[in-house]
Amino acid sequence: LAQSAQENESLLPKMPPFDYTPPPYYGPSAEEILSKRCQFLSPAVFHFFKNPLNLVDGKMQYLFDEKGRRYLDAFGGIATVCCGHCHPEVVDAIVNQTKRLQHSTILYLNPAIAEFAEALAEKFPGDLKVVFFTNSGTEANELALLMARLYTGCHDVISIRNGYHGNAAGTMGATAQSSYKFNVVQTGVHHALNPDQYRGSFGSDGLKYAKDVEDIVTYGTSGRVAAFIAEAIQGVGGIMELAPGYLPAVYSTIKKAGGLYIADEVQSGFARTGSHFWGFEAHGVVPDIVTMAKGIGNGIPLGAVVTTPEIAKVLAYRSYFNTFGGNPVCTAAGHAVLKVIEKEKLQQNALTVGSYLKQRLTSLKDKYELIGDVRGRGLMLGVELVTDSQLKTPAKVETLNVMEQMKDMGVLIGKGGFFGNVFRITPPLCFTKEEADFLVDVMDYTLSKM
Numbered sequence: 001l002a003q004s005a006q007e008n009e010s011l012l013p014k015m016p017p018f019d020y021t022p023p024p025y026y027g028p029s030a031e032e033i034l035s036k037r038c039q040f041l042s043p044a045v046f047h048f049f050k051n052p053l054n055l056v057d058g059k060m061q062y063l064f065d066e067k068g069r070r071y072l073d074a075f076g077g078i079a080t081v082c083c084g085h086c087h088p089e090v091v092d093a094i095v096n097q098t099k100r101l102q103h104s105t106i107l108y109l110n111p112a113i114a115e116f117a118e119a120l121a122e123k124f125p126g127d128l129k130v131v132f133f134t135n136s137g138t139e140a141n142e143l144a145l146l147m148a149r150l151y152t153g154c155h156d157v158i159s160i161r162n163g164y165h166g167n168a169a170g171t172m173g174a175t176a177q178s179s180y181k182f183n184v185v186q187t188g189v190h191h192a193l194n195p196d197q198y199r200g201s202f203g204s205d206g207l208k209y210a211k212d213v214e215d216i217v218t219y220g221t222s223g224r225v226a227a228f229i230a231e232a233i234q235g236v237g238g239i240m241e242l243a244p245g246y247l248p249a250v251y252s253t254i255k256k257a258g259g260l261y262i263a264d265e266v267q268s269g270f271a272r273t274g275s276h277f278w279g280f281e282a283h284g285v286v287p288d289i290v291t292m293a294k295g296i297g298n299g300i301p302l303g304a305v306v307t308t309p310e311i312a313k314v315l316a317y318r319s320y321f322n323t324f325g326g327n328p329v330c331t332a333a334g335h336a337v338l339k340v341i342e343k344e345k346l347q348q349n350a351l352t353v354g355s356y357l358k359q360r361l362t363s364l365k366d367k368y369e370l371i372g373d374v375r376g377r378g379l380m381l382g383v384e385l386v387t388d389s390q391l392k393t394p395a396k397v398e399t400l401n402v403m404e405q406m407k408d409m410g411v412l413i414g415k416g417g418f419f420g421n422v423f424r425i426t427p428p429l430c431f432t433k434e435e436a437d438f439l440v441d442v443m444d445y446t447l448s449k450m
Ligand code: PLP
Pocket: 135, 136, 137, 138, 139, 141, 164, 165, 166, 167, 231, 235, 236, 264, 265, 266, 267, 293, 294
């Protein structure tokens, strides 16, 4: 494709101009890095691409390889970079804090940690005002499950099939995709029907899927549960939006069973969905516990759990401790992220550009039978590829091929879904309409050559 494109360059979509030249790179080549990676890094790494890039610089929505070639990062790390790579205000906050104090723990007081906790708590409705910091989404969800179990005195947890919640013992249990489970003992976790409007048996009827949660409580537990945990939009699961009416109905079932609702906002939080700051807000229910990571630090390792003072009390006078969680450098980054989202109106931008991008992707669906579904909200969008639109046969090979060719044309997207056939489009929230056009034009060109 790259060769035929070279033959007629005028036909190729043009990447929008961007006023930044990365510094020269004198480090090892991509081949040398790949050989080190094979030798010294765990083999359990994902290879989305046949020829992985050696990325050495980043600026806002763009990444640069060792040769200075520019790529539009429409995956945003993995939905991690919300303000843009190396956003100057986030970088300044990190550098300034690093020069002053790199490390402190909850044994002492520190302004960077306390001020960010206060600013973060202000972003929540109701009584959600107590913050615990962690280093990742997995840790945040582990802590949330622990708190729910301590608070309710119950062990049973319900999560949704196809959801992803992390890779430690408890969260691997709550995760409901075979490829992320490793046959370790996980008791008391039940996976409810996925309210998937594209593939699910009940279409968009959220109440019918919600009935399954009621059945699990009735037949699979003592009638009492610790928690229901769910993403507002499944990210790893393939940008799957919960069917309308599902969450309020499940919420009421869980409350009757004495359980807590844990909202996993690791991907859908921090203004990504555009219409709201948190994904759960689109469903009109207020969680008991909210977990977050990824966007919170614009890619810096940071996670958090936010809950009510009453639930937070379960950890009072217990030796719950996290050495690095809430490190001042990370919380300084987090605080800067909140300010940038506000100052640059990134939530509004995610809504405007995301709606435009979704509409353009939907028109592509009318053009290519390979596109079975386009879904998502704001700048959290999914495109599902199928080889047969009636049977919805997952187009796994085609998904990889399109991604590889889009990468060669300068556009990086992710993939997910149970069958690995859903493009995940989660760019930094500063993404522009011109970049949305470029992405769709590149996808269009690539699909036209399939
Ligand atoms: N929850 C969700 C919704 C996620 O998407 C992820 C990671 O992809 C996690 C939890 C786990 O986060 P981490 O990889 O930071 O441990």
